[in-house]
Amino acid sequence: xxxxxxxxxxxxxxxxxxxxxxxxxxxxxxxxxxxxxxxxxxxxxxxxxxxxxxxxxxxxxxxxxxxxxxxxxxxxxxxxxxxxxxxxxxxxxxxxxxxxxxxxxxxxxxxxxxxxxxxxxxxxxxxxxxxxxxxxxxxxxxxxxxxxxxxxxxxxxxxxxxxxxxxxxxxxxxxxxxxxxxxxxxxxxxxxxxxxxxxxxxxxxxxxxxxxxxxxxxxxxxxxxxxxxxxxxxxxxxxxxxxxxxxxxxxxxxxxxxxxxxxxxxxxxxxxxxxxxxxxxxxxxxxxxxxxxxxxxxxxxxxxxxxxxxxxxxxxxxxxxxxxxxxxxxxxxxxxxxxxxxxxxxxxxxxxxxxxxxxxxxxxxxxxxxxxxxxxxxxxxxxxxxxxxxxxxxxxxxxxxxxxxxxxxxxxxxxxxxxxx
Amino acid sequence: xxxxxxxxxxxxxxxxxxxxxxxxxxxxxxxxxxxxxxxxxxxxxxxxxxxxxxxxxxxxxxxxxxxxxxxxxxxxxxxxxxxxxxxxxxxxxxxxxxxxxxxxxxxxxxxxxxxxxxxxxxxxxxxxxxxxxxxxxxxxxxxxxxxxxxxxxxxxxxxxxxxxxxxxxxxxxxxxxxxxxxxxxxxxxxxxxxxxxxxxxxxxxxxxxxxxxxxxxxxxxxxxxxxxxxxxxxxxxxxxxxxxxxxxxxxxxxxxxxxxxxxxxxxxxxxxxxxxxxxxxxxxxxxxxxxxxxxxxxxxxxxxxxxxxxxxxxxxxxxxxxxxxxxxxxxxxxxxxxxxxxxxxxxxxxxxxxxxxxxxxxxxxxxxxxxxxxxxxxxxxxxxxxxxxxxxxxxxxxxxxxxxxxxxxxxxxxxxxxxxx
Numbered sequence: 001x002x003x004x005x006x007x008x009x010x011x012x013x014x015x016x017x018x019x020x021x022x023x024x025x026x027x028x029x030x031x032x033x034x035x036x037x038x039x040x041x042x043x044x045x046x047x048x049x050x051x052x053x054x055x056x057x058x059x060x061x062x063x064x065x066x067x068x069x070x071x072x073x074x075x076x077x078x079x080x081x082x083x084x085x086x087x088x089x090x091x092x093x094x095x096x097x098x099x100x101x102x103x104x105x106x107x108x109x110x111x112x113x114x115x116x117x118x119x120x121x122x123x124x125x126x127x128x129x130x131x132x133x134x135x136x137x138x139x140x141x142x143x144x145x146x147x148x149x150x151x152x153x154x155x156x157x158x159x160x161x162x163x164x165x166x167x168x169x170x171x172x173x174x175x176x177x178x179x180x181x182x183x184x185x186x187x188x189x190x191x192x193x194x195x196x197x198x199x200x201x202x203x204x205x206x207x208x209x210x211x212x213x214x215x216x217x218x219x220x221x222x223x224x225x226x227x228x229x230x231x232x233x234x235x236x237x238x239x240x241x242x243x244x245x246x247x248x249x250x251x252x253x254x255x256x257x258x259x260x261x262x263x264x265x266x267x268x269x270x271x272x273x274x275x276x277x278x279x280x281x282x283x284x285x286x287x288x289x290x291x292x293x294x295x296x297x298x299x300x301x302x303x304x305x306x307x308x309x310x311x312x313x314x315x316x317x318x319x320x321x322x323x324x325x326x327x328x329x330x331x332x333x334x335x336x337x338x339x340x341x342x343x344x345x346x347x348x349x350x351x352x353x354x355x356x357x358x359x360x361x362x363x364x365x366x367x368x369x370x371x372x373x374x375x376x377x378x379x380x381x382x383x384x385x386x387x388x389x390x391x392x393x394x395x396x397x398x399x400x401x402x403x404x405x406x407x408x409x410x411x412x413x414x415x416x417x418x419x420x421x
Numbered sequence: 422x423x424x425x426x427x428x429x430x431x432x433x434x435x436x437x438x439x440x441x442x443x444x445x446x447x448x449x450x451x452x453x454x455x456x457x458x459x460x461x462x463x464x465x466x467x468x469x470x471x472x473x474x475x476x477x478x479x480x481x482x483x484x485x486x487x488x489x490x491x492x493x494x495x496x497x498x499x500x501x502x503x504x505x506x507x508x509x510x511x512x513x514x515x516x517x518x519x520x521x522x523x524x525x526x527x528x529x530x531x532x533x534x535x536x537x538x539x540x541x542x543x544x545x546x547x548x549x550x551x552x553x554x555x556x557x558x559x560x561x562x563x564x565x566x567x568x569x570x571x572x573x574x575x576x577x578x579x580x581x582x583x584x585x586x587x588x589x590x591x592x593x594x595x596x597x598x599x600x601x602x603x604x605x606x607x608x609x610x611x612x613x614x615x616x617x618x619x620x621x622x623x624x625x626x627x628x629x630x631x632x633x634x635x636x637x638x639x640x641x642x643x644x645x646x647x648x649x650x651x652x653x654x655x656x657x658x659x660x661x662x663x664x665x666x667x668x669x670x671x672x673x674x675x676x677x678x679x680x681x682x683x684x685x686x687x688x689x690x691x692x693x694x695x696x697x698x699x700x701x702x703x704x705x706x707x708x709x710x711x712x713x714x715x716x717x718x719x720x721x722x723x724x725x726x727x728x729x730x731x732x733x734x735x736x737x738x739x740x741x742x743x744x745x746x747x748x749x750x751x752x753x754x755x756x757x758x759x760x761x762x763x764x765x766x767x768x769x770x771x772x773x774x775x776x777x778x779x780x781x782x783x784x785x786x787x788x789x790x791x792x793x794x795x796x797x798x799x800x801x802x803x804x805x806x807x808x809x810x811x812x813x814x815x816x817x818x819x820x821x822x823x824x825x826x827x828x829x830x831x832x833x834x835x836x837x838x839x840x841x842x
Contacts, residue, residue, distance in 0.1 A: 019753075019756060019780075019782070022779070022780070022782065023776075023779050023780050096779065102801060104799070104800075104801055108790055108794060108799075110800050110801060113778065113779075113786075115779075115782075117812050117813070118782070118812065196636075200812050200813075201812075201813060215617075215640050216640060219636050219637060221642065221643075221811070221812075221813045222642075223813075239835070242835040245835065245837055246835065246837060248837075249837035249838060250837075253837070253838055253839075332440075335440060353832075355444075357534065357830050358443070358444045358517065358534075358536075359440075359443070359444050361440070361443065361536075361539070362828065363828055363829060364828065364829040364830075364831065365534075365828055365829070365830055365831070366830075366831040366832075366833060367830075367831070367832050367833060368832070368833040368834055368835055368836075369529055369831055369832075369833025369834075369835070369836045369837075370833075370836060370837045370838050372837070372838035373529060373831060373833075373836065373838055374829075374831075378525070378529075378838070379525075379531050379829065379831075380523060380525055380531060390642070391538050391539065391621050391622075391642075391826045392538070392621075392622060392642045392644075392813060392814040392826065393813040393814040395826055395827055395828060395829075396827075396828065396829045397829070405812045405813065405816055406816055406817075407783060407784055407785065407786055407816060407817065408784060408785040408786070408795075408800065408816075408817045408818070409778050409785075409786055409787075409788075410785065410786070410787040410788070410790055410794060410795075410800075411774075411787075411788050411789070411790075412787060412788060412789040412790025412791075412794075413789055413790075414660070414663040414666065414667065414789055414790070415789075415790045415791060415794065416666050416667055416669075416670035416671075416674070416790075416791045416793070417670055417674055417791050417793040417794055417799070418674075
């Protein structure tokens with residue numbers, strides 16, 4: 001089948017499945033997720049065999065050790081995938097919630113009902129557990145899902161999707177609730193991104209170039225997950241012990257993730273007092289520091305920072321430090337150079353905390369806490385399909401609710417409209 | 422200036438304005454809206470003069486009488502624009518609302534804060550009052566707006582925007598809160614649609630071909646307002662007097678608008694009893710009826726309908742009628758042929774009403790009321806920038822709240838993250 005026909009047929013099947021999924025009883029979805037959780041470990045030999053083929057190809061292609069590690073399945077990782085499916089099954093079903101209900105003067109009752117989005121395509125790279133994670137969240141939220149993993153994981157992803165689909169169907173899910181595009185042909189993605197009649201949302205999960213390509217080619221709405229170039233501003237009125245603990249945590253607890261801090265802004269008035277302590281604490285943890293001129297006057301042996309540093313997501317034990325004259329300057333700086341992901345202020349001053357919350361144009365804005373908490377699980381959402389850096393529909397950590405939309409419902413008793421307009 | 426540079430400069434100015442607008446005090450925005458409402462009638466001679474230039478060009482270009490009517494400004498229409506501005510000033514400010522607040526086990530307080538989207542571009546056709554309506558809703562919701570009207574209204578739109586900008590600035594709005602693209606060069610729109618770094622949302626208001634062009638060219642998220650091909654399903658268990666009143670109202674009260682009904686589905690069991698009454702009532706109102714075979718067996722002199730009729734938004738005194746064997750069949754039919762805008766069921770049966778509400782995949786789903794109520798004003802939203810037929814971000818009538826987004830706010834007392842992940 002040529003890619004265009006193939007993906008159109010997949011998308012049309014997904015649309016049909018989505019109609020059934022939209023009104024399926026919650027207990028069927030949960031039973032299906034538990035059946036999938038049973039099925040994955042039960043098919044461990046098949047999964048490892050499929051994964052072995054991907055790993056052989058990866059070694060032959062000379063992929064990096066880190067990539068091969070991400071690609072690797074083993075007993076522990078299969079068990080974790082299953083546990084994650086079971087956890088999703090225990091979450092509250094988001095579909096059908098009715099809210100914002102009010103009665104109009106003419107007696108009409110107007111409200112909103114939470115409903116699935118419909119058909120969601122997930123385009124992702126390398127790690128096979130994204131296949132089971134993404135599929136489970138889409139199913140739980142009543143959406144049909146089309147998965148398109150990276151070519152390096154095609155055998156593993158196909159086997160995971162096959163096992164989950166079969167288990168789901170047996171438990172009562174409609175045919176084609178979960179589909180995986182069975183080709184690594186790049187043209188299939190391009191064709192898929194034009195199918196706005198059958199696919200409602202595309203979520204690319206991967207590097208910037210993947211996301212940019214999807215945005216450029218897609219006529220379907222896309223929710224993007226870009227970098228996290230996170231800032232912490234330490235105010236003149238901060239508790240400096242708290243500031244120290246927060247910065248060290250945000251930089252070193254897990255430096256390779258999007259909610260780690262990358263640049264710290266210090267109020268000029270605390271530079272002399274705080275910067276030497278901060279530098280010492282960070283160096284003990286092996287952090288390299290790049291600092292602006294004014295900071296280097298206080299601690300001369302710091303590496304000079306350039307403007308490029310303010311824009312850089314290091315994902316490593318490197319931290320940029322700059323100083324500012326006011327909270328307003330900090331807000332302006334963060335809005336200019338940050339990535340609108342997660343930024344924090346450390347202060348004991350109420351008005352400054354409020355101004356920072358209002359003024360920083362980011363998906364998550366913190367007062368007196370480590371940026372590392374920017375995470376669906378930590379926010380109490382139970383799960384996360386990613387952290388949206390978009391402003392529309394979903395902003396910040398995306399859980400089940402963010403995989404739904406709403407409709408207006410209007411309950412009448414025979415009302416008709418009168419008047420001229 | 423070449424179009425690329427022109428629109429980039431406009432967009433960058435808008436971004437700067439949006440930063441100030443995001444945290445401006447509500448009373449300044451309201452004072453600005455009232456100042457604009459004073460300024461428009463005060464500049465009536467200038468407005469009429471600008472409008473005269475557009476009307477002359479329109480007559481020279483041979484535009485239809487309907488288009489020329491839409492384009493025309495007069496004392497009454499200028500007064501209505503001003504009244505609309507005053508009404509927007511009285512609405513609640515949506516910005517800064519905090520909701521969904523909960524405390525995590527570690528003491529972090531996590532919530533959401535409503536904030537403006539940022540910079541919104543509105544691309545629209547013909548009617549000059551869209552200029553003032555759209556600008557006022559964007560300003561009230563704290564967004565900077567870039568207006569791009571049709572070329573036939575360029576002089577009128579420019580003058581309206583100029584008057585509103587000046588009045589707004591004097592009342593304390595930031596420079597460039599309201600801008601109008603001062604060229605009718607098509608290339609300016611194409612260039613603008615690529616400026617995703619400075620423009621957050623594009624709302625095209627106009628015909629299908631305008632919207633499709635915008636979607637194809639834009640790398641900025643777009644909220645679409647497509648047709649309303651609305652359905653009413655009359656169930657076997659309907660109160661038939663109510664059904665008759667609702668259908669006649671939905672078809673004839675104002676046939677040229679998107680929430681008028683276009684196709685009625687009748688349960689087979691009520692055909693004999695109800696169809697002749699319905700035909701008579703509609704014919705009295707001058708409605709042409711196109712019906713499927715089974716309906717024509719009951720009332721033989723009806724025009725035969727084709728499949729094309731089920732997909733058609735007539736916007737006229739024409740109604741298609743079809744019959745179905747069950748509510749399920751009605752839901753399936755509406756999901757297949759409707760435009761997912763507004764659809765209604767008439768029934769006294771609780772389970773069928775609920776199944777219809779859940780099953781119909783439309784932005785507004787009604788029980789026992791005329792589809793004509795599908796409107797931001799009728800829903801109690803106070804205003805409306807359009808009716809989104811998209812599923813993401815805003816679905817159905819869009820008011821001030823739909824012109825905002827949210828951020829997560831996290832209030833801590835020094836929390837740092839522990840544990841392995």
